Amino acid sequence: MIRSSLILTVLALAACGADGPPMTPNASMGISVGSGGVSTGGSVGASNGTLSVGLGF
Numbered sequence: 001m002i003r004s005s006l007i008l009t010v011l012a013l014a015a016c017g018a019d020g021p022p023m024t025p026n027a028s029m030g031i032s033v034g035s036g037g038v039s040t041g042g043s044v045g046a047s048n049g050t051l052s053v054g055l056g057f
Helices: 002-015
Strands: 024-034 037-047 052-056
Touching: none
Parallel strands: none
Antiparallel strands: 024 037, 037 052
16 A cells, blocks of 8 residues: 555656646736726736646735
């Protein structure tokens, strides 16, 4: 049982990044001033060149 778990763990770790470059994290923050006052915003995400995922707030 432990041996098969160890083998599966090693295989899973070896497969990481096997299908392309690793995901690179990115983040941005901003402040804007307008007629409604001052507002802030930002985003966080990750990209590997082909696929990008992110969340804005």
